Amino acid sequence: MEWERQxxxxxxxxxxxxxxxxxxxxxxxxxxxxxxxxQLVDFLGEKCLSIDVNSMKPLxxxxxxxxxxxxxxxxxxxxxxxxxxxxxxxxxxxxxQAMIMSVCKQGEKIIMPRNVHRSAINALIISGAVPVxxxxxxxxxxxxxxxxxxxxxxxxxxxxxxxxxxxxxxPTYYGICxxxxxxxxxxxxxxxxxxxxxxxxxxxxxxxxxxxxxxAAGADMAAVSMHKTGGSLTQSSFLLIGEKMNPGHxxxxxxLTQTTSASYLLLVSLDISRRNLALxxxxxxxxxxxxxxxxxxxxxxxGGYYAFGKExxxxxxxxxxxxxxxxxxxxxIGLAGIEVYDILRxxxxxxIEFGDIxxxxxxxxxxxxxxxxxxxxxxxxxxxxxxxxxKAGMLSHEYINPIVATTPQKAFYSQQxxxxxxxxxxxxxxxxxxxxxxxxxxxxxxxxxTREIIEYIDYAKAKGSSLTGTEDMAIGxxxxxxx
Amino acid sequence: xxxxxxxYHTDTARFSIKVNKQLYSGQSxxxxxxxxxxxxxxxxxxxxxxxxxxxxxxxxxxxxxxxxPMATNPNIKNVLVIGGGDGGTVRELTRYETIESIxxxxxxxxxxxxxxxxxxxxxxxxxxxxxxxxxxxxxxYVRDKENAYDLIIVDSTDPFGPGEGLFTREFxxxxxxxxxxxxxxxxxxxxxxxEGDALAMKRAHRRVREFFPISRVYQAHIPTYPSGHWLFxxxxxxxxxxxxxxxxxxxxxxxxxxxxxEIHKGSxxxxxxxxxxxxxxxxx
Numbered sequence: 001m002e003w004e005r006q007x008x009x010x011x012x013x014x015x016x017x018x019x020x021x022x023x024x025x026x027x028x029x030x031x032x033x034x035x036x037x038x039q040l041v042d043f044l045g046e047k048c049l050s051i052d053v054n055s056m057k058p059l060x061x062x063x064x065x066x067x068x069x070x071x072x073x074x075x076x077x078x079x080x081x082x083x084x085x086x087x088x089x090x091x092x093x094x095x096x097q098a099m100i101m102s103v104c105k106q107g108e109k110i111i112m113p114r115n116v117h118r119s120a121i122n123a124l125i126i127s128g129a130v131p132v133x134x135x136x137x138x139x140x141x142x143x144x145x146x147x148x149x150x151x152x153x154x155x156x157x158x159x160x161x162x163x164x165x166x167x168x169x170x171p172t173y174y175g176i177c178x179x180x181x182x183x184x185x186x187x188x189x190x191x192x193x194x195x196x197x198x199x200x201x202x203x204x205x206x207x208x209x210x211x212x213x214x215x216a217a218g219a220d221m222a223a224v225s226m227h228k229t230g231g232s233l234t235q236s237s238f239l240l241i242g243e244k245m246n247p248g249h250x251x252x253x254x255x256l257t258q259t260t261s262a263s264y265l266l267l268v269s270l271d272i273s274r275r276n277l278a279l280x281x282x283x284x285x286x287x288x289x290x291x292x293x294x295x296x297x298x299x300x301x302x303g304g305y306y307a308f309g310k311e312x313x314x315x316x317x318x319x320x321x322x323x324x325x326x327x328x329x330x331x332x333i334g335l336a337g338i339e340v341y342d343i344l345r346x347x348x349x350x351x352i353e354f355g356d357i358x359x360x361x362x363x364x365x366x367x368x369x370x371x372x373x374x375x376x377x378x379x380x381x382x383x384x385x386x387x388x389x390x391k392a393g394m395l396s397h398e399y400i401n402p403i404v405a406t407t408p409q410k411a412f413y414s415q416q417x418x419x420x421x422x423x424x425x426x427x428x429x430x431x432x433x434x435x436x437x438x439x440x441x442x443x444x445x446x447x448x449x450t451r452e453i454i455e456y457i458d459y460a461k462a463k464g465s466s467l468t469g470t471e472d473m474a475i476g477x478x479x480x481x482x483x
Numbered sequence: 484x485x486x487x488x489x490x491y492h493t494d495t496a497r498f499s500i501k502v503n504k505q506l507y508s509g510q511s512x513x514x515x516x517x518x519x520x521x522x523x524x525x526x527x528x529x530x531x532x533x534x535x536x537x538x539x540x541x542x543x544x545x546x547x548x549x550x551x552p553m554a555t556n557p558n559i560k561n562v563l564v565i566g567g568g569d570g571g572t573v574r575e576l577t578r579y580e581t582i583e584s585i586x587x588x589x590x591x592x593x594x595x596x597x598x599x600x601x602x603x604x605x606x607x608x609x610x611x612x613x614x615x616x617x618x619x620x621x622x623x624y625v626r627d628k629e630n631a632y633d634l635i636i637v638d639s640t641d642p643f644g645p646g647e648g649l650f651t652r653e654f655x656x657x658x659x660x661x662x663x664x665x666x667x668x669x670x671x672x673x674x675x676x677x678e679g680d681a682l683a684m685k686r687a688h689r690r691v692r693e694f695f696p697i698s699r700v701y702q703a704h705i706p707t708y709p710s711g712h713w714l715f716x717x718x719x720x721x722x723x724x725x726x727x728x729x730x731x732x733x734x735x736x737x738x739x740x741x742x743x744x745e746i747h748k749g750s751x752x753x754x755x756x757x758x759x760x761x762x763x764x765x766x767x
Contacts, residue, residue, distance in 0.1 A: 301627070347652060370620070371622075371647070375653060381653070381657065
């Protein structure tokens with residue numbers, strides 16, 4: 001990486017220059033640098049509105065970049081050691097969709113872990129690709145899904161040699177990493193491309209002693225949520241590609257769904273954040289890791305809670321752990337993670353990332369302060385003192401191999417009708433059914449409903465697992481396909 | 484040439500002291516620390532541009548934060564002071580021979596170092612053999628203490644910046660746990676007068692009241708604090724500060740400049756608008 005080049009921020013520089021030219025705007029947006037909407041200026045600030053402008057020659061055009069955006073993308077690619085980097089303004093969701101749509105056409109297969117993000121399934125609905133699922137495995141004590149085991153991946157690759165690509169979710173929401181290098185080698189040996197949903201892994205590219213990043217592992221595409229741990233504005237993201245990919249083709253795919261009015265607030269936030277991380281990322285993430293490790297130690301010192309970390313590593317389905325995630329198992333104090341999540345917010349004014357039945361997750365990043373972490377730890381200590389109760393039984397999860405009867409796309413566009421779940425055996429589901437924990441879909445659109453699945457749904461319900469996905473909020477009925 | 488120290492009490496109200504010279508200015512890991520010498524208030528020090536203590540009026544604050552709980556329970560032996568880097572609270576505590584140990588937890592060591600050098604009036608007893616200093620976050624310190632203290636005094640800055648953790652529910656809950664069954668918690672309780680301070684005051688009161696069966700508020704007049712009208716919180720598991728043995732305290736023969744047992748009783752009588760705020764603290 002060339003340091004002098006990383007000091008540049010071409011979009012930022014172009015916007016600064018634009019401000020000094022005092023251009024008279026007879027184009028959109030209609031607020032005309034804020035002058036037409038004083039209340040919004042009052043709330044967001046004049047600086048913010050003055051650069052909320054449209055694409056124009058000196059500021060380039062995201063859909064067809066030739067000047068400052070092109071340069072900013074090249075510098076970003078260097079920072080991430082990628083062949084090319086795309087600035088994304090429709091969220092990492094659109095980056096995940098662009099990855100899948102770039103490599104799979106209608107009817108082509110893609111291998112993915114069963115616990116993929118909703119955005120990947122939605123991409124299947126748009127593209128018509130056929131999913132082949134890999135069992136992610138579950139840590140039974142914690143009730144969390146793990147990474148992809150190399151043996152499982154190999155088994156699926158051999159069973160589906162015609163698959164075009166494999167999608168890896170790395171790290172998972174809980175911070176679990178797969179053996180990305182080995183999975184990539186394996187996929188490439190079988191002429192499959194490797195796509196990585198790296199929404200929670202921006203810091204892997206800039207911190208020291210981090211789990212391996214997708215580009216470093218030789219993956220072909222990666223969707224990186226710069227806004228999650230990289231400091232840019234919500235909804236801004238990077239799509240990275242390796243040298244096997246054709247940037248022109250990927251750009252075409254992105255342009256199918258991405259806005260033609262890209263926000264310069266989002267673009268400049270990516271540009272400035274990339275510069276910040278390239279120049280100062282080592283220090284920034286060293287501090288974040290130190291804080292997270294301190295948090296883990298202190299939470300474990302309280303007793304009852306289990307803040308897990310690298311000790312989960314098993315060389316395969318937990319190949320590595322992202323230490324910036326402060327994931328805490330709460331079940332042993334008799335409280336569900338979601339209960340602790342609610343108490344923290346309602347009673348202590350602390351908002352954490354999520355809570356499921358067994359765990360909570362606090363994300364530690366560049367903006368965290370030691371004194372805020374002390375508050376979190378002290379609040380957890382208080383919650384234990386005030387609310388601890390005896391431990392309830394944990395749901396034991398058995399992975400049920402899904403039977404993909406038709407593509408998610410066909411299922412989505414088919415005529416559907418509603419039946420009671422108890423009477424749905426043998427029919428094809430038109431909906432998702434998810435159970436938290438462990439956050440792995442039991443059914444996805446296009447999958448055959450079996451007796452085993454119906455029994456599992458009953459069991460999860462009885463165990464107090466939180467079920468979601470169906471139109472019927474009570475999960476009593478399910479929509480199925482007319483066949 | 485005139486040199487004035489000016490502090491914003493609100494966005495549109497300021498308080499100024501003419502300064503002879505600035506004795507110190509420094510930035511710690513947590514805050515900016517300044518020390519000034521003035522005609523009217525003697526030497527005074529500020530944190531992030533807010534007056535903490537002046538030589539002339541510090542006695543009011545330190546008398547009231549220490550002698551009210553000490554007169555309420557003369558058997559207090561183990562005391563925890565959180566904050567209080569200037570040492571004034573510890574100085575008043577050391578006057579009680581019956582106290583066996585004083586733990587002072589100050590997050591910012593530089594505050595103590597600066598006060599030792601420039602504010603000997605308040606810091607003079609920090610080396611008393613019963614005093615032990617801990618330089619760490621008070622919120623962290625109390626977390627694993629259980630049934631350990633007779634009295635906790637929260638001598639903190641305002642709830643913005645390094646002191647903000649000391650106005651939280653988790654902190655008061657942890658203090659409750661750190662106190663024994665006769666324990667008393669006294670805290671710097673902000674001012675009811677200006678809106679910003681009053682909000683912090685109400686929040687603190689609401690949270691303390693959740694944990695302690697007895698929770699009262701008392702007041703003092705402190706000329707250099709915003710509006711001059713300052714409150715203290717008195718929370719306790721058993722002792723009511725209005726039922727105390729006046730004679731016992733007077734027999735100790737401690738000479739005080741502000742506190743006396745009549746003031747003690749009177750300070751719990753509050754203006755109507757403050758009573759109303761406290762009564763409605765739950766509703767906000």
